[in-house]
Amino acid sequence: MGKEFLKIKESGDAKKIIGDLFEKYYPPESESVKLSDSLNRVLFNDIESRIDFPPFNRALKDGYAVKVEDTYGASEESPNIVKIVDVVEAGDFSDKTLKLGECIQISTGAPMPEGAEAVEMVEFTDLDDEGNVNLFKSLTPTQEIGQKGSDIKKGNKILSKGELLTPSKIGVIAAQGISEVDVYKKPKVGIISTGNELLDNDELIIPGKIYDVNSDMLKTGADAAGSDAKTLGIIKDDYDSIKNKINSSIKDFDVVLVSGGTSAGVGDNLRSILDELGCVYIHGITVQPGKPTLVGVIDGKIVIGLPGNPVSALVIFNMFVVPSLEKLAGIKVDENKNTFTGPITKRIHSPIGRMQYQLVRIKNDGVEPIFKDSGAIFSLATADGYTKVDKNIELVDEGEIVTVTLFK
Template sequence: MAQLSDDCFAFGGPLIPVDEILALIASRLSPLDGHELVTLGAADGRILAHDLLAPLPLPPFTNSAVDGYAIRGADIPDAAAQSFPVTDYVQAGMAARQAMAPGQAIRIFTGAPMPDGADTVFMQEDVVVGPADSVTLPPGLKRGSNVRPTGEDIPLGKKVLRAGHQLRPQDVALVAALGMTGVEVIKPVRVAIFSTGNEIVAPGAERGVSQLFDSNRFMLSAMASRLGCLVTDLGILRDDRAAIAEVLDAAASTHDLILTSGGVSTGEADFVKASVESVGTLVFWRVAVKPGRPVAMGVIKGTPFIGLPGNPVASFVTFALIARPAIMALAGASPAPIAKTPIRAAFSYRKKVGRREYVRVNLRQGEDGLPEAVKFPREGAGLLSSLVDTDGLVELGEESTEVKVGDTVGFIPYSFLI
């Protein structure tokens, strides 16, 4: 479990830029202790604990890349087609029964090991099969064609995956191809999540006329689970400072991160800030981002705490920008900056200088066939439909003040953020 000093996230300014938050997280949060061996079936999404070196070359033997006929390079016809006797037949998973002799050809199939002495394969589409087990090969083929040498893909001992890499399905396939049945990964981050406020109730519960069903807790739990976290759902905590403080204190003893939604603004009814300060240290951040801004981060008994806004869109965006990097840092994942794809704006927009903004957009094909971003027609950090009915976010930097139709903007698909 992370053991942080109470002032590790201290920041003196009234409004902190996103990049400074990320730098602070990267410098103050270290990977958790503890590794575990998981099977290939459980490896997807996990963080590799050690560099992975290839225990064998891929392919492990020289083989044919096509269905065709193997011959010696010295026998390749030069000026005219030439007939060769076919003396053997090699399928994938078999081995040739004899070495290649001068002036002979061997029928071979994709993936089959090359016979000793053979170094070139003619594709079956390029030859003429004759009578009496013979084949006519055309001239001009380059020596070594259509052959996969041993280690062509990966040589023996090569570092194929680095420690801190988050495993993907293609990575799992590579590990399997190397003959390994499992990999050592960093233990998952244990995250405690709860929502706060008298104004929300759990789905399925009786809802008062002035209450809303809690959605943030389920969204944040899902986002954390997609990052490989072990999530503890602590439910909804009512606006009671002592009760919230008690839950925070207990959660800090058994979790690596505490994540909350709501109650971290500057209003008199926002109780989380005071509750955190009673059992730990909290640096209240007004983050220079929209939607978002009220985000709190602190330390309780050595465990990091992140308080996200109560509005769903703001909670989603600030999780992606702040909580996600914090989780990945604790998980030992290699830093991965958000990749933005340049795309043409099909909307106009004005913003204040000095803060970063994220605009919800859909992608469509423009009249010229090129993709363009269309802004969601309504504003508001409480509009869940604006997340459901869009494809991603356009990032507008702190110095930007205006977007005009036709401008190039940076697009971030939701798939990258979750």
């Protein structure tokens, strides 16, 4: 007798249910992190400039701060001569007020002295033995000077809520003297693998056993979706063991992913556990691969049962779980950037009544289907993504144009 799917859902309905559950139980929250730890985090609030930047008029080039009148008519054939009265390096300042006939030697980034109107670049000068400077170029007011607030004025918005923090944006924030930022809090995801046949990667392989693929695969996928994920080990196909592990896990994690083993009845165990401890919202989705997918809630925490086969688990995770994790983490995704459109190179036969997610690779600007079963883990290594075949379509013929959702 086959499994009885009690709450089987269409693909679109399942996506909506999962999305609604995330919105109901997990409103977006913020946390404060050190700026040095904020790479690839998402801003929770707008950031306004605390100061003018630059905070003072500064020299843009090494040279001499001068009165522009002292440069009028200057040339290599007929230089104008001014006297050095001070030297100012970056990080220092001069307390002198510049007068006609004087100059102050200045380094790039140093604050302009009082009375100085421009910077004669060192390339257009010559220093004589008596401490005087020959000026060879006529200047205009503010030439080679970065004006106070020319980059950003105090109180202006410099970054917006929802922006992904990159090194350059972190640099902009650092220039404001900000050491901590409010970012979207990462959802905490716990990952449990179940199956009597599973081994940890450091165990010796023996007949009848296989290594646990899903734990590390799902953890890295969840991390890439903006989560803080942790693998919680392998649990045998035993009702009480699985129940106790889920019970303990929901105390520490927002979302618990449970990938099933291949032993008979594992899916029913998880369904019964969710029924006992909480509520089942989805038991089966009309897709291939990945029909035996479970979604439930226990004590306000979402528990998702994924298929044990790695290909099925990854496809279901990417299609139905990742969008909600990314939204909770504040990550905005441009769907068009993660797709490829091209002709299919081999025909695809699809079961009527179930949405099919067909693994494919991009080859010579075409889309080549990968025809292997859902347990063929090495097909993932060669796949660039998958294309969807609608439940009402039985055949996609060679040459038809399809859209591929690319693995990130």
